Amino acid sequence: MQLVGLRRTPVAGGELATDVVQAIQYQSGRPMRDWYALGTPYAQDRALAATIGLPAAVVDAEGSLHVFVRNAGGGVCGRAQVPNGRWNKWADLKGSGTLGLPAAAGTDHGLMEVLAPAEDAVLRWDQETRGVKFRRAADIASSAADGSVSSERTGGERLTHYWRDTAGGAVRAWREGMAAPRCSVGRAAPGRSPCSGRRSTARTARSSPSAAPTAARPSPRTRRRRSPPPSTGHPPGSPAPAPRPSPSTAPAGSSSPPSAPTVPCA
Numbered sequence: 001m002q003l004v005g006l007r008r009t010p011v012a013g014g015e016l017a018t019d020v021v022q023a024i025q026y027q028s029g030r031p032m033r034d035w036y037a038l039g040t041p042y043a044q045d046r047a048l049a050a051t052i053g054l055p056a057a058v059v060d061a062e063g064s065l066h067v068f069v070r071n072a073g074g075g076v077c078g079r080a081q082v083p084n085g086r087w088n089k090w091a092d093l094k095g096s097g098t099l100g101l102p103a104a105a106g107t108d109h110g111l112m113e114v115l116a117p118a119e120d121a122v123l124r125w126d127q128e129t130r131g132v133k134f135r136r137a138a139d140i141a142s143s144a145a146d147g148s149v150s151s152e153r154t155g156g157e158r159l160t161h162y163w164r165d166t167a168g169g170a171v172r173a174w175r176e177g178m179a180a181p182r183c184s185v186g187r188a189a190p191g192r193s194p195c196s197g198r199r200s201t202a203r204t205a206r207s208s209p210s211a212a213p214t215a216a217r218p219s220p221r222t223r224r225r226r227s228p229p230p231s232t233g234h235p236p237g238s239p240a241p242a243p244r245p246s247p248s249t250a251p252a253g254s255s256s257p258p259s260a261p262t263v264p265c266a
Contacts, residue, residue, distance in 0.1 A: 001025040004057045004067055007035065008050070018049040020067060020079075038067060041077040041090040048072045056102045061110030061130060068093075068102045068114055076102055076116055076125065078134065093134050095123050100146025108156045113137075115151070115161055117144035122163065122174075140174050142181045143167065 003023045008016045019037040026033070042048040053070030060066060064081040071077045075095040080088045098116040106112045114125040114134065122144050124137040144163035154160040160175040165183070172181040 001028075001032075002057070002059070002065055003032070004055045004065075005035075006052070006054050006069075007037070011046075015046050016050055017046060018052065020052075020055050020069060022065065022067070038079055038087065039090070040069070041071055041092070052077075053098075054101050056104045056114075058104035058106050058112055060106060060112060066104065066112065068104055070098050070100070070102060070116065074098050076114060076123075078114070091133070093125050094136060095125075098123060100144075101149070103149040103151060103161075105151035105153075105159055107159055108153055111157065113151065113159055113161075115140075115149050117146060117149060117163070119143065122149065122161070140181060142172050142174070144172070145169075 001024070005021050005023075007019045007021045009019070011017045018040055020040060021035040021037055023032045023035050025031070040049040040052055042052075051072045055067050055069045057065055057067045062083050064083055066078060066080045068076055068078045071092070074097050076093045076098060077090050078093055079090045082088060093114070095116065097118040099119065100117050102114055102116040104112060104114045110130045111127045112134075113127075116123045118139075120141070120143055122140040122142055124139055125134040126137045127134060140161075142163070143166040145166045148164035149161065150163070151159045151161045154175065158175055160173055162171060162173050164170070165172055170183045172183050174181040
């Protein structure tokens with residue numbers, strides 16, 4: 001396990017020394033190693049270093065850590081570890097106007113993306129191929145609350161990004177190829193877990209303090225398992241009993257039960 005954080009240490013003259021820091025746990029059950037300072041993009045300017053944001057991190061396909069922070073100009077800077085454990089210098093990924101914590105994620109094929117909320121857009125950076133530098137990608141026209149951006153793998157080469165809208169708190173979802181973000185209501189937390197023996201993506205959204213509806217769908221590129229035929233419940237050769245109406249089916253001539261109301265997205 002790897003942790004990253006931001007450390008501010010008082011120094012002489014009343015100033016603060018700012019460092020992005022990393023700690024590693026090499027084996028489950030073992031203690032974390034001491035914090036290791038990764039510095040900042042402004043090694044020679046404590047005043048500018050004090051303005052950077054909290055770090056986000058992602059591990060690439062080679063097991064190397066990549067760390068990203070909002071820089072003093074409102075863009076994003078990143079620092080990458082190489083397979084031998086050494087660290088490259090801080091790199092400016094460009095961009096401007098970011099307002100909060102960036103988010104980073106990687107696909108099953110090892111490509112990484114970085115997102116950062118701005119006033120009226122979510123800024124994006126991606127990789128064309130594994131191991132190359134990040135490039136500015138097309139921004140997403142939507143406002144995102146600080147700290148609400150997260151990403152989930154929904155295919156071998158695809159990430160779906162989620163965030164909470166700053167205006168009404170609705171949850172937005174977007175992935176490559178969509179013309180505009182789709183929306184839901186409440187706060188969402190995506191995750192993947194086997195569901196009835198199948199790998200699925202689940203989302204939980206809170207629409208009120210006492211309600212937490214959950215939905216799950218099969219993840220892409222999974223094969224459906226054929227269910228065995230239902231048991232008839234009677235001995236072979238005997239006549240089958242008359243079918244009973246399903247509890248969810250209304251008798252003939254009666255009205256169907258009303259469906260659950262839907263809440264429009266803000």
